Amino acid sequence: MGGFAALESDSPEMVASFERSLSFAVLKGIAGRCPRCGNGKLFRGFLQLRSRCDACGLDFGFADPGDGPAVFAIFIGGFIVVAAALIVEFVYQPPFWLHAVLWAPLILIATLGPLRLLKGLLIGLQYHHKAAEGRFYPGEGT
Numbered sequence: 463m464g465g466f467a468a469l470e471s472d473s474p475e476m477v478a479s480f481e482r483s484l485s486f487a488v489l490k491g492i493a494g495r496c497p498r499c500g501n502g503k504l505f506r507g508f509l510q511l512r513s514r515c516d517a518c519g520l521d522f523g524f525a526d527p528g529d530g531p532a533v534f535a536i537f538i539g540g541f542i543v544v545a546a547a548l549i550v551e552f553v554y555q556p557p558f559w560l561h562a563v564l565w566a567p568l569i570l571i572a573t574l575g576p577l578r579l580l581k582g583l584l585i586g587l588q589y590h591h592k593a594a595e596g597r598f599y600p601g602e603g604t
């Protein structure tokens with residue numbers, strides 16, 4: 463048992479806690495929960511962020527995923543809907559109005575559904591990233 467053993471035991475623990483906090487923040491984000499405590503709600507309404515966590519008081523001001531989630535969601539949702547529309551067209555060849563009736567609601571569901579999950583996911587990642595930054599460079603301010 464020397465100084466060397468202490469060095470060795472240090473780093474796997476740090477890696478483990480880093481990974482634990484990453485998966486925690488991401489899972490809680492997807493679930494629409496605060497990435498720090500996991501109890502408070504992230505959203506007020508469907509996509510509106512709360513200003514702070516009502517359980518631990520974490521300020522959600524840091525969380526600004528911008529248009530990132532929307533771009534992902536439109537891309538993924540659009541791809542799914544277009545693929546489905548093509549399959550239905552080739553297999554059933556329905557009249558045009560049926561396409562309109564089918565795909566308009568599906569576009570909304572396929573883009574808005576994942577949008578909230580993606581927004582929560584990105585906020586979880588963002589929170590984890592900023593928390594990790596603070597940990598890796600302690601006392602770096604000015």
Ligand SMILES: [Zn+2]
Nearest residue numbers: 496499515518
């Ligand atoms: Zn919280």
